[in-house]
Each structure stands twice: as structure tokens, then as C-alpha cells.
Amino acid sequence: MAEVRHTIERPLSPHLGIYRPLINMVMSIVHRITGVANYVGALLIAAWLVAVAMGPDAYATANAVFGHPLGKLVLVGYSWSVIHHMLGGIRHLIWDTGRGLEIGAVNALCWTTILGSLALTVALWLAGIAARGGL
Amino acid sequence: MSMRTPLAKVRGLGSAKSGTEHFWLQRLTAVANLFLVSFLIWLLFTLAGADYDTVRRTLAKPYIAVLLVLLVLSAVTHMRLGMETIIEDYVHSEWLKVAALLLNTFFAILVGITCVFAVLKLSFGA
Ligand code: HEM
Numbered sequence: 001m002a003e004v005r006h007t008i009e010r011p012l013s014p015h016l017g018i019y020r021p022l023i024n025m026v027m028s029i030v031h032r033i034t035g036v037a038n039y040v041g042a043l044l045i046a047a048w049l050v051a052v053a054m055g056p057d058a059y060a061t062a063n064a065v066f067g068h069p070l071g072k073l074v075l076v077g078y079s080w081s082v083i084h085h086m087l088g089g090i091r092h093l094i095w096d097t098g099r100g101l102e103i104g105a106v107n108a109l110c111w112t113t114i115l116g117s118l119a120l121t122v123a124l125w126l127a128g129i130a131a132r133g134g135l
Numbered sequence: 136m137s138m139r140t141p142l143a144k145v146r147g148l149g150s151a152k153s154g155t156e157h158f159w160l161q162r163l164t165a166v167a168n169l170f171l172v173s174f175l176i177w178l179l180f181t182l183a184g185a186d187y188d189t190v191r192r193t194l195a196k197p198y199i200a201v202l203l204v205l206l207v208l209s210a211v212t213h214m215r216l217g218m219e220t221i222i223e224d225y226v227h228s229e230w231l232k233v234a235a236l237l238l239n240t241f242f243a244i245l246v247g248i249t250c251v252f253a254v255l256k257l258s259f260g261a
Contacts, residue, residue, distance in 0.1 A: 039214045
């Protein structure tokens with residue numbers, strides 16, 4: 001008996017490995033990733049509050065850690081994560097009202113989230129540098 | 136024909152065992168966070184690089200302390216709910232999932248109470 005295998009080229013249900021990345025799906029997962037980063041980053045805020053409550057020595061230590069170049073890098077990243085998640089959150093709240101769900105509006109809101117968060121983060125740190133005359 | 140049992144029907148709940156509370160509280164705390172996190176960014180911006188006494192006296196001001204406590208409660212509730220969704224999405228083994236949900240709740244409460252204690256100590260304590 002000859003075995004004849006017919007492979008029929010049926011359309012497959014699309015999945016992540018096949019899709020070309022689109023701005024809306026990237027922003028969807030980045031909202032989740034920044035949510036997790038903010039979750040872990042809450043420890044930074046807690047550490048700072050505890051250091052202040054403990055006294056001048058602990059506060060000086062915290063300042064030294066946050067003031068170290070690596071500390072600053074973490075703070076820049078954390079501030080972007082919080083700002084990005086905040087703008088993404090506004091987008092979600094708009095969608096929750098049933099508005100902005102046409103594909104054009106979806107993409108516009110997603111681009112606003114990423115570009116707006118980058119712009120606001122840069123503006124925040126530049127303003128800080130300007131106010132203190134240095135990083 | 137419905138596949139649901141009469142008991143499931145009267146309870147009106149699916150496999151999640153709860154209704155819209157999770158969704159609603161996530162949104163409520165999201166709106167609160169919008170204001171309270173903006174406040175935190177402003178506070179940290181003005182206090183960055185300040186000397187110890189300035190920071191301590193600022194955090195001890197009643198309206199700052201109250202806003203900080205509100206922020207901590209809202210953020211910790213929000214992040215716990217958010218992480219709960221993530222765990223339910225990705226952790227499929229029942230035991231691991233229960234353990235992760237447990238740790239998530241412990242973490243949120245620990246962070247929350249620690250922050251609130253620190254703020255109140257600055258307001259009421261030495
Ligand atoms: C700054 C204001 C904030 C707003 C407006 C906001 C808004 C939101 C919204 C609307 C969601 C639901 C998204 C969805 O259904 O997919 C969400 C999810 C989440 N948020 Fe926030 N959030 C804020 C701050 C925070 C903070 C400070 C944290 C952590 C400390 C956080 C952690 C999370 C996490 C872990 C999730 C779950 C993400 C997911 O399920 O994909 N958020 N946020």
C-alpha cells in the first residue's frame with residue numbers, strides 16, 4: 001500500500017511568532033512589563049521612606065546608593081516605567097469607556113504612550129538637572 | 136440549552152468565583168494613582184538632593200503625610216490586583232499558583248505596612 005500524505009495548506013491561526021510586531025501589541029505587553037517593574041520598584045520608595053524614618057545616617061546611605069551612577073540609571077529607568085505605565089493606564093481607562101477603539105485611534109493612543117513617556121521622562125530629568133545645576 | 140447547573144445559575148459566578156470587584160477596584164485605584172503618583176513624582180522632584188532636616192520636616196507635614204499614606208494604600212492595592220491577573224495568566228500548576236498568589240498578597244501587605252509605619256513615625260514619633 002502506497003502511503004500518500006496530502007499536506008493541505010490550510011490557514012493557520014496566527015500566533016506571536018508569525019505576526020510582525022505592531023505598535024498596539026508591543027504597547028500591550030510593555031504595559032504589563034512596566035506594571036511588574038513598578039511592583040518591584042515599590043521597594044525603592046519603601047527603602048527611601050524607611051531610610052528617612054531611621055535617621056540621618058540611613059538617609060545619607062540611601063542618598064549615596066541612589067546618587068551612585070548605577071543608582072541614577074535605575075532611577076531614570078524606574079521614572080520612565082512609572083510614567084509609561086501611567087500614560088498606558090490613561091489609554092486603558094479611555095478604552096474602558098468604549099472610546100478610541102477604531103484601529104486608527106488605537107494606534108494613535110499607543111504612539112502617544114511611548115513617545116509621550118519618553119518625552120516626559122527626558123523633560124523631568126532635564127528640569128531636575130536645570131534646577132540643581134547638575135545631575 | 137444551558138450547560139450550567141441550577142446552583143451555578145443562582146450564584147451567577149463563573150470559574151473566577153467572583154464578580155466584577157477585581158476589575159472595578161483595579162480601575163478605581165488606577166484613577167487614584169493617576170493623582171497620587173503625580174504627587175509622588177512632584178514630591179521626589181522637589182526633595183531630590185535636599186538635606187536630611189528638610190526631607191524629614193516635609194514628610195512630617197500633615198497634608199504630605201496623608202497624601203503619602205493614601206498613595207501607599209492605593210498603589211499597593213493596585214499592584215497586588217495587577218500581579219494577581221499576571222499570575223493567573225501564566226502560572227498553570229494549581230499549587231504554584233496558590234503559592235504565588237499568597238506571596239503576592241504578603242508582599243503587598245508588607246510593603247504597604249512598612250511604608251505607612253515609616254510615614255507615621257515621621258509624623259508622630261521623634
Ligand atoms: C500611575 C498611575 C497608574 C495608572 C493610571 C495605572 C493603570 C492601570 C490599569 C488601567 C491597569 C489595567 C490594565 C489591563 O487591564 O490590562 C493596570 C495594570 C497594572 N498596574 Fe497600574 N496604573 C498606575 C500605577 C501603577 C503602579 C504604581 C503600579 C505598581 C506599583 C502598577 C502596577 C500594575 C500592574 C502589576 C498591573 C497589571 C498589568 C497587567 O495585567 O498586564 N500600576 N494599571
